[in-house]
Amino acid sequence: MRARAIFVAQLTFTLLVAAFLIVPALQSMLAGVTANYFRGIRSGVTLQWVLQVWQLYADTILRSFVIAFATLGVTLVVGVPAAYGLHLRGDRLSRAVEEIITLPLAIPGLAIALALLLTYGGLGSFRRSWLFILVGHVVFTLPFMVRSVMAIFAATDVKTLDETAASLGASPLRRFRDVIVPYARPGILAGSLMVVTLLLGEFNLTWMLHTPLTKTLPVGLADSYASMRLEIASAYTLVFFVMIIPLLVAMQIFAGCRNEPAGPRR
Amino acid sequence: MSGHGVALRVVACGKTFADGTRALAPVTLDVGRGETAVLLGPSGCGKTTLLRIIAGLETPDPGGRVLFGDSDVTGVPIERRNVGMVFQSYALFPNMNVADNIGYGLKVRGVGEAERKARVAALVALTGIEGLERRRIDQLSGGQRQRVALARAVAVQPSVLLLDEPLTALDAALRERLRGELNRLLRTLGITTIYVTHDQAEAMALGDRIVVMREGAIAQIGTPRAVYFAPENRFVAEFVGAANLIEAACNGATLALPGGTLPVADGALHGPATAMIRPEAIKIVPAENASLIGLVDSVSFLGDRQRVLISAAATKVITADVPNAIALAAGDRVGLSVEPAAIRLLPGDTT
Ligand SMILES: Nc1ncnc2c1ncn2[C@@H]1O[C@H](COP(=O)(O)OP(=O)(O)OP(=O)(O)O)[C@@H](O)[C@H]1O
Ligand SMILES: [Mg+2]
Numbered sequence: 001m002r003a004r005a006i007f008v009a010q011l012t013f014t015l016l017v018a019a020f021l022i023v024p025a026l027q028s029m030l031a032g033v034t035a036n037y038f039r040g041i042r043s044g045v046t047l048q049w050v051l052q053v054w055q056l057y058a059d060t061i062l063r064s065f066v067i068a069f070a071t072l073g074v075t076l077v078v079g080v081p082a083a084y085g086l087h088l089r090g091d092r093l094s095r096a097v098e099e100i101i102t103l104p105l106a107i108p109g110l111a112i113a114l115a116l117l118l119t120y121g122g123l124g125s126f127r128r129s130w131l132f133i134l135v136g137h138v139v140f141t142l143p144f145m146v147r148s149v150m151a152i153f154a155a156t157d158v159k160t161l162d163e164t165a166a167s168l169g170a171s172p173l174r175r176f177r178d179v180i181v182p183y184a185r186p187g188i189l190a191g192s193l194m195v196v197t198l199l200l201g202e203f204n205l206t207w208m209l210h211t212p213l214t215k216t217l218p219v220g221l222a223d224s225y226a227s228m229r230l231e232i233a234s235a236y237t238l239v240f241f242v243m244i245i246p247l248l249v250a251m252q253i254f255a256g257c258r259n260e261p262a263g264p265r266r
Numbered sequence: 267m268s269g270h271g272v273a274l275r276v277v278a279c280g281k282t283f284a285d286g287t288r289a290l291a292p293v294t295l296d297v298g299r300g301e302t303a304v305l306l307g308p309s310g311c312g313k314t315t316l317l318r319i320i321a322g323l324e325t326p327d328p329g330g331r332v333l334f335g336d337s338d339v340t341g342v343p344i345e346r347r348n349v350g351m352v353f354q355s356y357a358l359f360p361n362m363n364v365a366d367n368i369g370y371g372l373k374v375r376g377v378g379e380a381e382r383k384a385r386v387a388a389l390v391a392l393t394g395i396e397g398l399e400r401r402r403i404d405q406l407s408g409g410q411r412q413r414v415a416l417a418r419a420v421a422v423q424p425s426v427l428l429l430d431e432p433l434t435a436l437d438a439a440l441r442e443r444l445r446g447e448l449n450r451l452l453r454t455l456g457i458t459t460i461y462v463t464h465d466q467a468e469a470m471a472l473g474d475r476i477v478v479m480r481e482g483a484i485a486q487i488g489t490p491r492a493v494y495f496a497p498e499n500r501f502v503a504e505f506v507g508a509a510n511l512i513e514a515a516c517n518g519a520t521l522a523l524p525g526g527t528l529p530v531a532d533g534a535l536h537g538p539a540t541a542m543i544r545p546e547a548i549k550i551v552p553a554e555n556a557s558l559i560g561l562v563d564s565v566s567f568l569g570d571r572q573r574v575l576i577s578a579a580a581t582k583v584i585t586a587d588v589p590n591a592i593a594l595a596a597g598d599r600v601g602l603s604v605e606p607a608a609i610r611l612l613p614g615d616t617t
Contacts, residue, residue, distance in 0.1 A: 160357040163323055166344045167351040168371035168422060178370070182361035 025241070032235035049235035057220045057236065061243065064217040067130055068199040071137040075195055078138075079145035080188060084180055086146070087153040088162075098150070102143045109204030112139060116209065130214045136205045141198055145191040152187035193251050200244055217243075271458030272335035272425045273299045274320065279330030281315050289315040291483045292330060297475075302452050302459040304469040307479035308505065313462045314430055316479075320460060321428050322347045334425050347426075350419030350457070354431040356411045358403045364414050365390070365399040371422035389417040392451065409440050416448070420455060427452075427459040433468065445471055466506050470494070478502050494544075500612055503542045510543045512580045516611065525579035526558035531606040540612045545573070547608035548586035550594070556601020560584065565594050576602065 031037050035044040082101075086094040104112055116136055121127055152158075161183060165175035181188070203218040210219050217240060225233040273296070280292035290312040297303045305313040318324040320332055322344035331340045339347050350371075358367050365386050366373075372382045390396055393413040398406065406414065412432060419427060432448070433441045449472050452459055463469055469476050470490040478485040478493060478501075486493055486502045497503035500511060514521040514528075516539045521528045530541075553559055560579030565572055567590065574594060576584045579602055586602070594600070 157355055157357070160353050160355055161359060163344070164351060164353065164357040165359070165370070166323075167321060167347075167349050167428075168418070169345050169348070169374045170370075171345055174374065179359055179361070182359075185361075 025237075028234050029238045029241060030234075031231060032238035034231060034234075037230050037234070049229075049231045050238060052232055053224070053235045053239050056232075057215075057224070057239075060215045060220040061217055061239070063130060063214065064200060064220075065243075067134055067137060067216060068196050070134055071141060071199055072192055072195050074134070074138050075142050075145040076188065076192070079142055079191070080149055080181065080184060081176070083146045083149035083153065083184070083187075084158075084176070087150055088159060098146070101146060104139050105143055109140065109202070110208055112136065113205045113208030128211055128213070133206055133209050133214055133216065136209050137199055137202065140202065140205055141195040144194045144198065145188075148191035148194065149184050149187040152184050158183055189254070193248075196251065197248060200247075271300045271427075271456060273297065274426055274458055274460070275331075275333040276316070276320060277331040277333070279316070279319050279326035279332065281312070281319060281324060281330075282327055289482055290319070290326075292327070293484050295477060295484070295487070297458055297460065299458055300456040301474045302461060302472055304461045304463060304473035304476045305479055306463060306466060306469040306473075306476050306506070307485075308464060311479045312482040313464075313479055315482075317428050317430055317460055317462050320426065321349050321351055348422065348424055350422060350424035350427045352412075352415045352419050352427075352429045352432045354434050356415040356432075356435075358406075358411060358414055358418075360403050362403075363399070364395065364401050364403070364406070367403070367414055368417045368421050370418065375422065385421060386417075389421055392454075393417045394447070408436050409444060412436065412444060416451070420451075420457065424457060427455075427457045429459065430462045431464070432461075434463070434465075441468075448472065469506075476506070478505060480505075496610060497542060497612070500540065500542075503610075503612065508545050508585060510541075510545065510548075510580075510582075510584050511612070512541045512543065512582065512584070514539060514541055514580070516541075521609070523558060523580050525560050525602075526556070528558055528602075528604055528609065529606050530609050530611065535611065542610040542612055543584075543604055543608060545585045545587040546571075547604055548584065548588070549603045550574070550586065550588050550592055551601040551603050553599050553601040556603060558602045560600055560602055562594055562596050562598040562600055564596055576600065 030041065032049055033045050033047065034041050035046045035048075086098055113136060116132070116139075117127075120132065120135075126132055158180065161179050162175055165179045166172075170178060201218055202216070203222065206216050206219050207222065210216065215223065221233065221236050221240065224236045275297075276293060276295040278292040278294055279290065280288075281290040282288045293316065295303070295316075305316060307313055315324060319326050319330070322332075322339065322342060326332070326340070331338055333339065334347065359370065362370065368389055369382045369386045372385060377385070386399070390399060393416060395410055395413050395417070398410060398414075403411070403414075412435075416429075416432065419429075433444055436444065445468055452472070461469075461472055463472075473490055475487060476490055476493045477487050480501050485505075486498045488496070493502060493506050497506065497509075503509040503511060512521075512523070514523050516522075516530065516535060516537065518536050519529065521530055521539070521541055528541075558579055560576035563575040563577045563583060565574050568587075570590060571587045572590050572592070572594070574586045574588055576586060584602070588594075
């Protein structure tokens with residue numbers, strides 16, 4: 001009897017907390033399909049705002065994904081070998097390098113952006129292209145990739161695996177591909193998930209670095225909040241959710257697969 | 267698939283690590299084609315370091331050279347040395363199943379699918395792991411892992427097979443069984459093998475020759491029998507098997523001890539000496555007409571034999587392993603006899 005009462009109390013509390021967080025999100029998305037927000041949902045349901053958002057911001061949305069995945073690509077190509085190199089050396093120098101690449105986490109995005117602008121702002125065409133934002137994003141997310149891959153290496157004796165593959169005749173590149181990367185896969189997936197999640201919502205850095213032609217999703221959102229009807233901004237949120245949630249869920253499922261038995265490989 | 271080995275020569279290979287640790291004094295070692303040499307020594311004496319120099323995982327200090335047959339491989343990286351390695355942890359690739367692990371070296375060498383399959387199957391049969399080919403690594407027992415690691419290492423028909431304490435991770439009973447299997451396998455394959463261990467029983471059972479190491483240097487190289495019966499110094503005598511080391515004055519024919527005398531073989535030196543006597547070489551005889559008398563301190567029954575500690579005979583307590591049927595009790599006065607050939611006089615001061 002008492003246990004049941006406690007259970008009900010706990011459930012109620014959990015639901016309340018969840019509601020507290022979810023209701024505003026729902027409210028916002030609902031506003032995006034309301035004909036007139038000030039008259040409420042009674043004014044009718046419409047997709048016109050969503051359509052407008054799409055017309056206004058389709059390129060921004062697309063660019064956001066391109067930048068996020070290009071950044072992911074760079075952090076993978078740079079971060080995974082870097083993590084392995086740092087792990088193998090494991091001396092003072094590599095610990096210092098690890099600290100340095102982690103530094104951007106502690107520095108406000110605005111400060112990094114300012115530093116990038118001061119240094120490279122003069123390079124006109126680079127400054128104007130989306131590659132400029134890509135650089136900022138790489139600086140911001142590389143430590144997450146390096147750290148999560150290094151955590152895997154630290155947990156076991158990956159060096160001996162590498163040496164064994166070497167003894168069997170595999171060249172450094174080959175054993176990196178055949179042994180190290182498959183081994184680091186859980187860390188690579190966790191790191192990728194982190195990188196993409198962070199990037200799609202990243203505002204700080206991008207807001208400083210963007211030009212009217214290189215906006216990303218969150219910057220576009222701010223833009224629409226600042227300059228459009230509330231319904232459009234809300235519709236924007238709706239679009240954002242509809243695009244992000246399935247992507248993140250898909251990546252989670254993909255990352256979850258790694259824990260399943262690998263099964264016989266051919 | 268036998269006889270792929272080459273003769274191995276290690277010439278003046280020392281190793282000083284970057285942090286200044288001198289792990290190995292320059293050592294020279296010759297291992298014949300198809301021979302199994304066991305590196306034996308206490309922890310930290312440089313066994314693994316020497317093995318890694320032979321493998322190509324460490325470079326020797328300047329002046330050191332490693333030769334496989336006629337070719338100098340000192341500057342050759344491990345992936346082009348054609349060695350087979352088994353580490354204590356086995357280091358099986360977790361992303362591959364048993365068959366892919368064993369076949370990896372062949373795949374890297376570009377051996378075709380069909381031939382690879384056939385050779386993997388042969389090795390699976392040779393190492394007795396039939397039926398496990400499609401298993402994942404984490405579904406194997408310790409003994410099975412050891413066999414997979416060994417099969418993978420010999421699959422590439424290495425010039426030299428290098429094993430670093432391959433049985434240490436296993437429990438005692440399994441270790442003994444696998445030691446027998448390993449011995450048979452090494453004889454069958456005829457590959458030149460370097461085997462690292464700190465277990466002297468393993469060294470005796472597997473080695474054609476034993477290289478006893480101590481503090482980064484070689485203390486003695488010899489057959490198991492030579493190392494056991496004729497140790498060149500105190501360290502080898504004590505590290506390989508149990509030994510009584512007795513300080514005594516020698517007059518060329520007998521050793522003078524507090525409890526009497528012991529005859530020694532001809533040609534013995536005069537003066538103070540250290541006599542090495544194995545516990546099983548000591549016989550208990552009636553005290554009446556024995557040349558050496560002692561008192562039984564304690565008797566421990568070990569099943570197949572009993573270990574008797576005897577005082578008063580020498581300057582130190584003597585350990586004797588005697589047949590289990592003799593009735594003995596603490597306090598008994600006993601006579602001791604030792605074949606002169608079983609007494610080895612060591613140079614007095616070497617430790
Ligand atoms: N990379 C290294 N840097 C510095 N010192 C090292 C390194 N590797 C080994 N050593 C040192 O060299 C010495 C010999 O080490 P080694 O691993 O060869 O010993 P071992 O005989 O294999 O010992 P064990 O039986 O414990 O495996 C030890 O004192 C060890 O601490
Ligand atoms: Mg070792």
